[in-house]
Amino acid sequence: METCEVSIVINHKTTILAKHTKVFFNWHKSFCFSIALIFSINLLIPTTDIFAQDVKKTKRSDKDKTDFDYRKKPWKGNNAFLNEYLQSINYFDNKDKIRYLVPIHFWIYRNNNGTGGAPLSDIGKYIDELNYYNKINKTGFRFYISDIKDINKTKRMILGYYLEAPLQGIFRHKRNAINVHVVDGFKLRKNERKLVRGTYNYLSKSIIMRSENSSTGLSHEIGHYFGLLHPHRNYNKGKNKQEPVSRTRTKGSNETPLCELRGDYLSDTPAEPKLTFLINNDCKFVGGALTDCWGDHYKPKTNNIMSYPSNYYCRDNFTTGQVAVMLYMAASNKYSKHWSTDNKQNIEYAFDKTEPNDYFEMASILKVDTTYTLNFHRILTNKRKNKSDIYDWYKFELKDTDANNISISVNSKDNTQNIEIALYDKNKIQLKNFTGKSNQTIILEYKNLVPDWYFIKVTYNNKHKREKSLKYSLLVNRL
Numbered sequence: 024m025e026t027c028e029v030s031i032v033i034n035h036k037t038t039i040l041a042k043h044t045k046v047f048f049n050w051h052k053s054f055c056f057s058i059a060l061i062f063s064i065n066l067l068i069p070t071t072d073i074f075a076q077d078v079k080k081t082k083r084s085d086k087d088k089t090d091f092d093y094r095k096k097p098w099k100g101n102n103a104f105l106n107e108y109l110q111s112i113n114y115f116d117n118k119d120k121i122r123y124l125v126p127i128h129f130w131i132y133r134n135n136n137g138t139g140g141a142p143l144s145d146i147g148k149y150i151d152e153l154n155y156y157n158k159i160n161k162t163g164f165r166f167y168i169s170d171i172k173d174i175n176k177t178k179r180m181i182l183g184y185y186l187e188a189p190l191q192g193i194f195r196h197k198r199n200a201i202n203v204h205v206v207d208g209f210k211l212r213k214n215e216r217k218l219v220r221g222t223y224n225y226l227s228k229s230i231i232m233r234s235e236n237s238s239t240g241l242s243h244e245i246g247h248y249f250g251l252l253h254p255h256r257n258y259n260k261g262k263n264k265q266e267p268v269s270r271t272r273t274k275g276s277n278e279t280p281l282c283e284l285r286g287d288y289l290s291d292t293p294a295e296p297k298l299t300f301l302i303n304n305d306c307k308f309v310g311g312a313l314t315d316c317w318g319d320h321y322k323p324k325t326n327n328i329m330s331y332p333s334n335y336y337c338r339d340n341f342t343t344g345q346v347a348v349m350l351y352m353a354a355s356n357k358y359s360k361h362w363s364t365d366n367k368q369n370i371e372y373a374f375d376k377t378e379p380n381d382y383f384e385m386a387s388i389l390k391v392d393t394t395y396t397l398n399f400h401r402i403l404t405n406k407r408k409n410k411s412d413i414y415d416w417y418k419f420e421l422k423d424t425d426a427n428n429i430s431i432s433v434n435s436k437d438n439t440q441n442i443e444i445a446l447y448d449k450n451k452i453q454l455k456n457f458t459g460k461s462n463q464t465i466i467l468e469y470k471n472l473v474p475d476w477y478f479i480k481v482t483y484n485n486k487h488k489r490e491k492s493l494k495y496s497l498l499v500n501r502l
């Protein structure tokens with residue numbers, strides 16, 4: 024059986040030696056022995072790389088995290104804490120409750136002339152996917168776009184991984200939100216050939232991700248933001264650091280199971296090697312011959328969002344322990360009081376199911392002849408004055424058989440604000456607009472539309488001093 028890490032050591036200086044390593048490795052099939060060997064190889068070769076980085080040069084990876092921030096976490100060596108925490112917040116009584124509404128501030132790196140970089144439609148997709156995986160795993164988190172800022176600098180579109188990326192994270196940072204930098208790719212060291220999809224910087228608490236990413240890419244990085252570590256952490260560091268497969272294995276007179284003291288400190292995420300190349304197309308683990316340092320065979324999950332399976336489509340899961348860590352970390356986050364739905368005034372940040380749809384490129388699909396209940400929600404920003412989601416974009420299709428005279432109506436209960444409805448064609452050319460007071464039903468009619476996709480922009484001309492959310496209903500009718 025082909026083993027993973029050693030066979031893909033990339034540093035050209037070690038390639039030849041790696042072949043020999045592989046022989047030993049296949050013989051031993053344990054991560055203890057192989058690492059000792061690689062370590063000795065590295066001692067022979069003058070290189071500034073520490074051995075861990077050599078072993079980590081896998082095809083897909085983001086950087087392993089330093090764990091200084093986590094040493095004092097109360098669940099380390101005491102996972103019962105997490106269950107108690109979940110009980111204290113009544114998690115098990117209402118697993119579907121939305122507990123935190125978290126704004127995401129995007130920084131998008133584009134060419135000097137504003138072209139290139141992640142399209143707005145992709146930013147909408149990142150949020151949709153993030154909310155999807157958080158919903159199915161009942162994490163209690165929902166995310167919305169607080170702002171999208173373009174950085175028009177061609178030279179930064181491919182960001183230096185080791186220095187430039189962390190620096191951008193420090194210098195471009197908005198308070199009250201999770202900052203996500205989206206670049207085309209990362210510049211690595213010469214001879215490094217791994218594909219980095221994203222990285223979380225513990226210092227600036229920023230996420231820097233590649234625009235072309237897996238559907239769980241942002242969920243993974245946000246997992247780091249809320250305190251999660253890789254389940255394979257230190258798998259290759261030998262018997263003194265490796266997490267054992269056994270959930271009851273202890274060391275010396277200490278009765279605490281090692282699985283709570285090592286790896287990601289969570290007993291409900293099984294010990295695992297880095298899963299790159301160890302998961303087949305059916306998402307089954309094919310490294311059954313591999314053992315930990317005590318000779319126990321690995322039996323990892325293959326779907327954990329914090330893992331590195333060969334196929335990222337296998338990832339869709341956070342364990343209960345991971346959910347607990349994220350919720351605990353959110354509660355101790357400095358912005359917690361602005362995000363928590365337990366704080367009644369934060370209900371103003373709640374958004375409808377069609378979000379994110381702030382841009383033409385993110386327009387959400389409407390069914391004709393169906394009434395939708397929607398809202399313009401408040402957006403938490405770094406200023407005292409919050410802002411509002413003031414644009415909602417929708418699209419609908421008129422097919423051949425449809426009557427081509429339509430009426431678009433918007434109704435809300437606020438009696439002071441202006442609301443504008445505008446109809447656009449698929450090339451973003453405005454066909455007609457109408458502005459009315461929000462206490463009336465505002466209607467825009469248009470005749471003789473050819474069968475095609477059409478877009479609607481609803482604008483909330485908000486004059487409130489302290490901006491509020493506004494509920495409204497929307498109906499596209501055929502006349």
Ligand SMILES: [Zn+2]
Nearest residue numbers: 085243247253
């Ligand atoms: Zn990671």
